Amino acid sequence: MSEVRTIGILGGGQLGRMLSVAASRLGLRCHIYEPGANPPAAEVAHACTTASYEDEAALRAFARSVDVITYEFENIPTSALDLLEDLRPIRPGREALRVSQDRLTEKSFLRDLGLATAPFADVTDAASMTVALDGIGTPAILKTRRLGYDGKGQARLSTPADAEAARAAMNGAPAILEGFVDFSREISVIAARNADGDVACFDPGENLHDNGILRRTTVPAGIPGPMRMDAVLIASKILNALDYVGVLGVELFVTPGGLVVNEIAPRVHNSGHWTQNGCVVDQFEQHIRAVAGWPLGDGARHADVVMENLIGEDMERVPELARRPDTALHLYGKAETRAGRKMGHANIVTAKSS
Amino acid sequence: MSEVRTIGILGGGQLGRMLSVAASRLGLRCHIYEPGANPPAAEVAHACTTASYEDEAALRAFARSVDVITYEFENIPTSALDLLEDLRPIRPGREALRVSQDRLTEKSFLRDLGLATAPFADVTDAASMTVALDGIGTPAILKTRRLGYDGKGQARLSTPADAEAARAAMNGAPAILEGFVDFSREISVIAARNADGDVACFDPGENLHDNGILRRTTVPAGIPGPMRMDAVLIASKILNALDYVGVLGVELFVTPGGLVVNEIAPRVHNSGHWTQNGCVVDQFEQHIRAVAGWPLGDGARHADVVMENLIGEDMERVPELARRPDTALHLYGKAETRAGRKMGHANIVTAKSS
CATH class of the missing domain: 3.40.50.20 (Rossmann fold)
Structure with a gap:
């Protein structure tokens, strides 16, 4: 095999x-x-x-x-x-890395695929910042093009007067100005593609972020069935366009006009941890299967799951969580508990509702 | 904690x-x-x-x-x-090892707890063999008292004339003669006890052996509800008698007169592998929780599971099993596939029926 x-x-x-x-x-x-x-x-x-x-x-x-x-x-x-x-x-290959390492490249790639994104513009200096602000307006968010994650390397602009301070916060790094999207929910799809071009998607999860860090993912997401299908089709389109091999995480905003792609991550994703207790083959095994040249597992979900991240002092909840009959713990064995550090997660598992 | x-x-x-x-x-x-x-x-x-x-x-x-x-x-x-x-x-402690390392000690321990076992007798020489055969009759099976597993160190007696050959097969090791039990099914219970004395049991599984090696475990076992409860009570009795800390496997025969204990194993057990895909906390985590001083997980089962051992050339089934949407593979990474060698297992998972 x-x-x-x-x-x-x-x-x-x-x-x-x-x-x-x-x-x-x-x-x-x-x-x-x-x-x-x-x-x-x-x-x-x-x-x-x-x-x-x-x-x-x-x-x-x-x-x-x-x-x-x-x-x-x-x-x-x-x-x-x-x-x-x-x-x-x-695996996944260089093209997936090239696209996802740079927010501007990523947004352009998604737009060229015909997918909706937040409005965005390149910011390299004061002049391009002015042009960007003219097009996008405020509120907006300035982000470094590279190396940002979990809310780092970002500055918010409430009014155009914040432009200078936001640019200064980038420390001279190339940046991208993004407009805000008026969304009702944040969801994500974890999808996989293997070397044969087979694609398998897990059910979309609904995400709750706090200060840019994921706190909780709930499956099923509170969205109608056709929108679940839209999310899966968007993920498939991205996988195929990248000739992707492995698991990809796609974060999406639910808006009155449909789904808007927030960002993609060319790897297993925190918002897919629920699959460990909700599916026969989880996102980690799915990624290994794809990378190792195996057939993909089935993405079907057999339970409802709420995944809660255990961040910093959340570890104090472990004794209580360990006693809950519906809860699977997944701790990372990090020696030192620090504020903001992801120490583990808990999957709270209940019978499948829909 | x-x-x-x-x-x-x-x-x-x-x-x-x-x-x-x-x-x-x-x-x-x-x-x-x-x-x-x-x-x-x-x-x-x-x-x-x-x-x-x-x-x-x-x-x-x-x-x-x-x-x-x-x-x-x-x-x-x-x-x-x-x-x-x-x-x-x-953990588990020395008493559990002392009892389970010796078939004669184990059977005596079980009998002293008031539990039903196959008829048995100590065999050390030709004279005790004659006494044992007089009491138990044939067919019977002679087993070394120590170091037997997966059908090794055993000789079957169809008639009393087989006594000499059976004794010779023991190579001088102390042995135990066991009568056959007229059973309709073989089941097992995987049970856990922690240092606080809390006990948690998984649902009994029904086992299919071939030449003394487990081939398949099916949960739920095809036995009535009260018998499931009997099995759980037997396991609890054994755990408490041994002041046990960890997971214990108890193999039982289903007979017209009730459950007969076949043997116990003071460890995680092949017939409990189904728990990996049928429970929030599986037998392996349950054992680690007990041994590490954690609260036990809940033993509740959320799916029906058929566990099939992959022995020797069964590994040829892996490509097909990897494509089945209902099947979780668990391979052991053994470099060499040999006849009779346990290479992995597959858990076939379906919706919970009862």
């Missing part, structure tokens, strides 16, 4: 940890590459290399020890990818 | 592998101790010691690196247990 036995994962956080566990169910093993010491993924991985993304010898040895390479975050330095790509296949 | 962070596991086979994965969900990590090279559990464990059970220095270093010790098989040499017990708690 597939000759892949060892999967290399760039990044050793909780996503790598859960990917490694999923790989073990298929009899596969994982080698983690992570610059930081004692990464969560190493505790359940066959091997772990602790080295920087500039260490060419370490990257080469890593690539040669694995059959295929994947990643748990999208901001991998290009030089490392260039080196690795010569030695082993990288 | 519990200060346990690292769990030591004696034995590195598939049970240790799945225990280590379950521990990771609770943010815990495992250190495997296994004499054989490249054990399946090491691929998902924080650490692995490859050393014999006679290597006192290795045993000491292992014990000192962990907070609590458990095991995936019951035939651990006594000398190793004596050494380890002085350094760290062993």
